[in-house]
Amino acid sequence: MREFILFSRGITREFKLNDLPNAGRMDLIARCISTAIFLSYSLRKDVKFHVVLNGPPSPPLTVTFFTNELKNVSPDERNVASHINIAIKNFKIGKKNSEPGIYIDKKSFEQLVREKVEEYGSENVFYLHVEGEDIRNVEMENDSVFILGDNKGIPKREENFILRNKIRKVSIGKIEYLSSQVIAIINYEMDRRGL
Amino acid sequence: MREFILFSRGITREFKLNDLPNAGRMDLIARCISTAIFLSYSLRKDVKFHVVLNGPPSPPLTVTFFTNELKNVSPDERNVASHINIAIKNFKIGKKNSEPGIYIDKKSFEQLVREKVEEYGSENVFYLHVEGEDIRNVEMENDSVFILGDNKGIPKREENFILRNKIRKVSIGKIEYLSSQVIAIINYEMDRRGL
Numbered sequence: 359m360r361e362f363i364l365f366s367r368g369i370t371r372e373f374k375l376n377d378l379p380n381a382g383r384m385d386l387i388a389r390c391i392s393t394a395i396f397l398s399y400s401l402r403k404d405v406k407f408h409v410v411l412n413g414p415p416s417p418p419l420t421v422t423f424f425t426n427e428l429k430n431v432s433p434d435e436r437n438v439a440s441h442i443n444i445a446i447k448n449f450k451i452g453k454k455n456s457e458p459g460i461y462i463d464k465k466s467f468e469q470l471v472r473e474k475v476e477e478y479g480s481e482n483v484f485y486l487h488v489e490g491e492d493i494r495n496v497e498m499e500n501d502s503v504f505i506l507g508d509n510k511g512i513p514k515r516e517e518n519f520i521l522r523n524k525i526r527k528v529s530i531g532k533i534e535y536l537s538s539q540v541i542a543i544i545n546y547e548m549d550r551r552g553l
Numbered sequence: 554m555r556e557f558i559l560f561s562r563g564i565t566r567e568f569k570l571n572d573l574p575n576a577g578r579m580d581l582i583a584r585c586i587s588t589a590i591f592l593s594y595s596l597r598k599d600v601k602f603h604v605v606l607n608g609p610p611s612p613p614l615t616v617t618f619f620t621n622e623l624k625n626v627s628p629d630e631r632n633v634a635s636h637i638n639i640a641i642k643n644f645k646i647g648k649k650n651s652e653p654g655i656y657i658d659k660k661s662f663e664q665l666v667r668e669k670v671e672e673y674g675s676e677n678v679f680y681l682h683v684e685g686e687d688i689r690n691v692e693m694e695n696d697s698v699f700i701l702g703d704n705k706g707i708p709k710r711e712e713n714f715i716l717r718n719k720i721r722k723v724s725i726g727k728i729e730y731l732s733s734q735v736i737a738i739i740n741y742e743m744d745r746r747g748l
Contacts, residue, residue: 385629434580542737
């Protein structure tokens with residue numbers, strides 16, 4: 359499984375689809391998900407995308423998209439965001455499997471990272487960072503987890519948690535890309551290796 | 554200058570920002586532009602993005618985003634699309650420089666490609682195609698033009714035109730990516746070479 363964990367400031371209540379940027383950059387979040395899970399006319403297989411929403415009013419919430427089960431999702435930001443909105447609504451009535459392949463739970467970034475370290479081993483979890491080791495020199499497995507932040511990055515406390523867990527920093531270069539561009543590049547680097 | 558030419562079915566009249574997919578995949582177009590021109594918190598320098606709108610009612614129209622002059626554009630699809638909408642509206646009253654860095658004209662794909670071949674030489678114009686030469690083996694200059702299609706690709710007639718102009722096919726792999734993903738990868742490959 360290829361997994362992504364996005365630390366975000368996405369808000370944790372329903373939001374307006376006409377103003378995604380003001381919902382804690384829900385546009386960025388949707389774009390990251392779309393970039394991670396879609397290929398032309400198909401969904402990737404075996405990809406899980408987790409976004410941790412750390413915005414008001416009741417953080418954290420983790421929304422997971424699992425491509426092997428997803429239905430009726432389109433690559434446009436508005437559509438992806440609408441499914442996050444539905445998940446938030448469903449969570450309020452206690453429903454954690456919001457739609458096929460879409461899950462939501464009151465899980466923090468640290469809990470999620472800890473789970474993945476236990477599941478895959480810290481050597482298969484990577485923290486995307488400009489100062490990391492060049493991704494082209496890093497050995498990777500099919501089972502790899504990539505952690506990245508939204509436009510404001512990952513706060514110091516969470517970053518310390520990552521590093522304490524022996525998660526390695528990897529880099530795609532000295533340029534600070536949009537989070538969604540980082541994801542496109544990771545997928546591409548993995549694809550080129552036949553992973 | 555790094556330039557992109559997107560052959561699209563985008564419609565050539567004003568459209569609803571709440572339904573970009575039904576405006577000839579204006580979501581895809583906006584996502585491509587955003588991916589091409591933005592970095593984290595900044596616009597790239599020296600990038601021109603041309604989208605040829607070939608959808609109804611009055612194709613073709615070419616909209617160009619030039620990063621060195623752009624103002625007030627955000628990376629979300631809705632925002633980018635809103636600027637295309639404004640350009641279409643302005644063109645109706647004869648205004649070809651719609652906003653700073655945003656131009657619109659009644660120019661066809663073939664005219665545009667011909668201009669770029671004359672400007673840069675056909676050796677610096679590349680057609681993204683799964684069957685092309687691996688991009689990592691292709692020498693490139695700072696001045697490079699990349700041609701790609703939307704979700705339906707480039708029609709046979711236009712493709713023949715490209716090939717008659719001695720434009721080379723280059724490939725980023727055997728996987729058919731979203732057009733916006735292709736653009737992220739091209740930028741990344743160029744960036745890694747310091748171009």
